[in-house]
Amino acid sequence: MQKILVKDLAHHVGKEITLYGWLYNKRSSGKLKFLMLRDGSGIVQCVYFKGNVSGKVFEDADRIGQESSIEVTGKVKEEQRSPGGFEIDATNLKIISEAHNYPITPKEHGIEFLMDHRHLWLRSSKQTAILKVRARIVKAIRDFFDNNGFTLADTPILTPSACEGTSTLFSTDYFDLGQVYLTQSGQLYAEANAMALGKVYNFGPTFRAEKSKTRRHLTEFWMVEPEVAFADLNDNMELAEQFLEYVVQTILKDCEKELNTLERDTTLLQNVKVPLPRISYDEAVNILKEKGIDFEWGKDFGGGDETIISNQFDRPVMVHRYPAEIKAFYMKRDPENEKLALALDVLAPEGYGEIIGGSQREDNLDLLIDRIKKHNLPLEHFEWYLDLRKYGSVPHSGFGLGLERTVSWICGLDHIRETIPFPRMIYRKTP
RNA sequence: UCCGCGAUAGCUCAAUGGUAGAGCAUUCGGCUGUUAACCGAAGGGUUGUAAGUUCGAGUCUUACUCGCGGAGCCA
Structure with a gap:
């Protein structure tokens, strides 16, 4: 499997690739999980559909917290509904290190808290x-x-x-x-x-x-x-x-x-x-x-x-x-x-x-x-x-x-x- | 160093001197296209520290600690 960076996704449309990064944010809708992966070069949405992956992968995708380090494998596709225009139709998820209760949530924070972190x-x-x-x-x-x-x-x-x-x-x-x-x-x-x-x-x-x-x-x-x-x-x-x-x-x-x-x-x-x-x-x-x-x-x-x-x-x-x-x-x-x-x-x-x-x-x-x-x-x-x-x-x-x-x-x-x-x-x- | 402002749940903030509250986060449940997702439920507090006033202090007074904004100085 080819290991690539988020910034290079445009060159790999239609191909099966692997990304390494951290979970930036997560949304879900029943049998769909949307995992935002960041790898330092950019951010991309990875979509897990319950019918397409093993039960363990789907449970892992549901459980991991913000900033868990992960390895995502899937097919790159252009997708207007996805932030950034590309997304990963994910087939596998490997947890490298699970994180929970990451202090900096995607909401507002004061400067003292941010500087402390x-x-x-x-x-x-x-x-x-x-x-x-x-x-x-x-x-x-x-x-x-x-x-x-x-x-x-x-x-x-x-x-x-x-x-x-x-x-x-x-x-x-x-x-x-x-x-x-x-x-x-x-x-x-x-x-x-x-x-x-x-x-x-x-x-x-x-x-x-x-x-x-x-x-x-x-x-x-x-x-x-x-x-x-x-x-x-x-x-x-x-x-x-x-x-x-x-x-x-x-x-x-x-x-x-x-x-x-x-x-x-x-x-x-x-x-x-x-x-x-x-x-x-x-x-x-x-x-x-x-x-x-x-x-x-x-x-x-x-x-x-x-x-x-x-x-x-x-x-x-x-x-x-x-x-x-x-x-x-x-x-x-x-x-x-x-x-x-x-x-x-x-x-x-x-x-x-x-x-x-x-x-x-x-x-x-x-x-x-x-x-x-x-x-x-x-x-x-x-x-x-x-x-x-x-x-x-x-x-x-x-x-x-x-x-x-x-x-x-x-x-x-x-x-x-x-x-x-x-x-x-x-x-x-x-x- | 000086002037001003602030400190309440993990975070961001409410609360006329009279029962400590919300949103987010967390945990549980629901949803096949979410966009800081949404809907339902639960747990979560020595209100910065110390003293004082008061029948009663998150709220008033004093001191301290920490932080923020600005001044001076400079890139």
Whole structure:
């Protein structure tokens, strides 16, 4: 008997096949049992008619509970009455492992219950759709950089000090060498990689111990960080917009089924094409003032401010040249205005906020030393970083894109916690 | 950390200070085309924890625990 996946049923109409999966839901009508089988690739209805199968098979089909693991054999047929258009005219049923009282029923559940059962919640159709989109986004990110001359060069997760000196970091003991911290960004190391390889990216988990409690924050999240030698702020913005166009258009092309399952309105996503609008921080502040917001120049935008700004555009907007005071020490100042940093944030539409943050980096050794001192950072931890400016310093730029925020935006979710199999948040560490 | 809201059956939720309820799930019965199937029946409760007010507390008061939404911070 041929073992196949639900997604390939269309190629096996009329044939006798075997499916392996879990019982998603069950309905019955006297001598008919309708078993919904899911196998990770899709869901199909398997029909057991009392007259067509042995008494034992019919009893088994009647008895097994939701999420029992099963092996179903039968003939594939096209059937309009069946959800999905195909069904299995079943002849046999083997129970691999019987389940009873599965906690997540096909009814509504509250978020606390679902998060407590996250390990099981992953089996539901929306969650599998999100994880498939996530996986495809990760591949699109890698493909984009791999196909554009970038070398993957990953950066350490355990680091001796805070790289930006702003966020609160998780710490742990490191043998006799004292404390180390879980990285909040691979950026400084990526700069070293870029001086070796020209165009690099790193892609991995990062950690923030900030007590953020919003729909946009996780304590553990994935970030991709490209870094390019001989690139200024404009080059950085061009890279960012081409990158976003590729990722979003790839998902629209390859994940239509999943976005459908998620009931995602893709109208705005289809607009994500080069060029993306570019506005300066000053222009963004003016937008807020025109909308009657009492905003003081020099402050960073809050979540509500970002939404107001991004709502002025039909695609992601790039905001550049922020006040240097609110940005990291390593960002290069604007030669035309010393108060500004050559920074870049990309704000996603529909209230999803900042998905990219980046900048042109300070390449002058003396200025960099000054900044490190002014930020009260331990200079000895940055000796290696300063070497990058001593030995062949060049203009260079890069940015970081938050994977989960991107998944949340593309999938149209209302909380970031559903974008990763096991989210880590301030008040949740299990399962 | 701050502000706000919440906790009642396995789940989602009701219950004027006066007998603890429904739908789903579970168990049993019925149905040859169900679509979160439907129909009938049954079992299922220390109302988050602790104290207080009261003749009487799921309901009012206080503290605590846990969670949710938001702010700040950021991707």
